[in-house]
Amino acid sequence: MINYNKMIFELSNEGRVGYSLPRSSFNNYNIDDLNDNLKRKSELLLPEVSELDVLRHFTNISNKNFGVENGFYPLGSCTMKYNPKINEEMASNKAFRNLHPLQPISTVQGALEVYYNLQKYLSEISGLYEFSLNPFAGAHGELVGLMVIKAYHQDRGDFKRNKIIIPDSAHGTNPASTVVCGMEVIEIKSNDKGRVDLESLKAVLSDDIAGMMLTNPNTLGIFENDICEITKLVHDAGGLMYYDGANLNALLGKVRPGDMGFDVMHINLHKTFSTPHGGGGPGSGPVGVTEILSKYLPNPRVKKLDDYFYVENSGEALGQISAYFGNYLVALRAYTYIRTLGKENLKMVGRYATLNANYISKALKTAYDLPIPGYCMHEVVFNGLNNKDTDVKTLDIAKRLLDYGMHAPTIYFPLLFPQAIMIEPTETETKETIDEFINVMHKIAIEAKEHPEILKQAPTKTPIRRTDEVFAAKMMIFSYKDYLEYINNRG
Numbered sequence: 363m364i365n366y367n368k369m370i371f372e373l374s375n376e377g378r379v380g381y382s383l384p385r386s387s388f389n390n391y392n393i394d395d396l397n398d399n400l401k402r403k404s405e406l407l408l409p410e411v412s413e414l415d416v417l418r419h420f421t422n423i424s425n426k427n428f429g430v431e432n433g434f435y436p437l438g439s440c441t442m443k444y445n446p447k448i449n450e451e452m453a454s455n456k457a458f459r460n461l462h463p464l465q466p467i468s469t470v471q472g473a474l475e476v477y478y479n480l481q482k483y484l485s486e487i488s489g490l491y492e493f494s495l496n497p498f499a500g501a502h503g504e505l506v507g508l509m510v511i512k513a514y515h516q517d518r519g520d521f522k523r524n525k526i527i528i529p530d531s532a533h534g535t536n537p538a539s540t541v542v543c544g545m546e547v548i549e550i551k552s553n554d555k556g557r558v559d560l561e562s563l564k565a566v567l568s569d570d571i572a573g574m575m576l577t578n579p580n581t582l583g584i585f586e587n588d589i590c591e592i593t594k595l596v597h598d599a600g601g602l603m604y605y606d607g608a609n610l611n612a613l614l615g616k617v618r619p620g621d622m623g624f625d626v627m628h629i630n631l632h633k634t635f636s637t638p639h640g641g642g643g644p645g646s647g648p649v650g651v652t653e654i655l656s657k658y659l660p661n662p663r664v665k666k667l668d669d670y671f672y673v674e675n676s677g678e679a680l681g682q683i684s685a686y687f688g689n690y691l692v693a694l695r696a697y698t699y700i701r702t703l704g705k706e707n708l709k710m711v712g713r714y715a716t717l718n719a720n721y722i723s724k725a726l727k728t729a730y731d732l733p734i735p736g737y738c739m740h741e742v743v744f745n746g747l748n749n750k751d752t753d754v755k756t757l758d759i760a761k762r763l764l765d766y767g768m769h770a771p772t773i774y775f776p777l778l779f780p781q782a783i784m785i786e787p788t789e790t791e792t793k794e795t796i797d798e799f800i801n802v803m804h805k806i807a808i809e810a811k812e813h814p815e816i817l818k819q820a821p822t823k824t825p826i827r828r829t830d831e832v833f834a835a836k837m838m839i840f841s842y843k844d845y846l847e848y849i850n851n852r853g
């Protein structure tokens with residue numbers, strides 16, 4: 363049996379060649395002309411393997427992975443919807459792929475048009491005046507948005523406002539971004555309906571509040587009915603409202619953050635707008651603001667005069683927060699997605715996403731503990747099994763799902779419920795797939811009662827069983843060199 367668990371370096375055999383390089387276009391270039399400080403001091407450590415071995419190695423690795431294209435992936439808060447192939451086709455088009463960020467503006471008019479139009483689409487979708495596509499991720503967008511809020515207050519000479527109110531149901535990046543921005547977090551409690559508690563909010567409002575960060579529907583998948591009152595309270599106290607729009611799926615085409623009274627927001631293109639994510643790959647977290655705040659948006663900005671697109675670097679801007687324009691090809695994918703669906707179909711996204719989550723909520727509440735009854739938005743949160751006599755935990759349920767060929771939902775988040783299971787089916791799944799998931803979840807509930815040991819041992823069908831997550835997080839091995847060191851030290 364050939365061992366396909368080997369690292370590619372371990373397959374290396376001196377002198378074996380698996381590549382053929384194209385003829386260099388720098389034929390007249392002499393390596394001796396290079397400055398010494400630009401040359402390698404040691405040999406480049408590369409595996410020497412045949413083309414077939416490379417293919418087998420990576421094909422086998424990819425088979426161990428699980429993605430949206432392998433099976434159902436209801437990871438709550440992550441919006442693992444299908445990424446249409448036409449997006450990839452556009453992003454791999456040479457006309458876009460081979461662009462250089464320093465090319466003369468007159469030669470990239472088409473690329474700038476896409477960029478400019480996407481800014482405008484996001485404004486129309488969210489009800490905010492202007493967008494910057496520069497931030498690289500949701501959390502990066504949060505930081506930029508908070509920097510805008512800070513700049514707004516400090517520009518008015520108001521240096522006291524240094525606190526950001528964040529509900530306890532918020533995504534962990536909200537308090538993290540606040541701290542990175544040099545501001546202080548004020549946490550407020552949710553009420554028993556999973557919503558912002560207005561009395562707790564009023565109690566913390568004062569003249570040192572810079573603003574409030576909120577997701578709506580919130581991280582429990584619940585719509586904040588009091589949103590207009592909340593934004594009014596914060597505005598009256600002199601603060602600004604930040605909308606965490608990482609996930610806009612539930613609202614798409616129905617409700618706009620700008621109309622709810624928000625001043626600043628970010629959107630994750632790599633969630634709602636169907637660009638691939640996971641594994642730390644390229645993302646995009648555009649930031650949108652009201653007209654008053656638009657002068658603070660970072661440089662460079664893409665603008666339009668008559669039919670000409672140009673790049674502006676403004677002195678009033680925050681400065682630059684990314685290399686060049688951000689992740690252009692991610693923006694291009696999102697633009698393709700919006701154009702492919704069109705206005706009418708885009709409006710259906712939120713409806714189907716919400717319908718699917720509610721369908722699951724209703725079908726599973728006989729077996730799973732639904733702590734917040736009633737309608738949810740695009741995702742639903744359970745708190746473990748209804749049967750509290752078993753010692754089967756949410757972790758065991760999640761692991762068992764893997765044996766059934768489905769990705770686990772988000773677990774132990776949000777932190778409000780000790781056995782939280784957060785399911786987000788998205789709109790791109792068929793009724794058959796969702797029914798199968800419901801079926802499997804009911805099977806697992808029965809197993810929990812009759813054969814809990816199966817769940818405690820799960821997963822048994824995955825390439826590895828239960829990992830030591832703390833060890834994996836503390837002892838990250840990124841390179842073959844680190845791996846060798848680890849193996850040698852282990853003895």
Ligand SMILES: *Cc1c(COP(=O)(O)O)cnc(C)c1O
Pocket residue numbers: 439440499500501502533535536577581606608609630645647
């Ligand atoms: C995913 C998510 C974020 C963070 O986005 P990243 O691109 O991973 O930085 C922030 N807030 C919410 C509500 C999210 O779901």
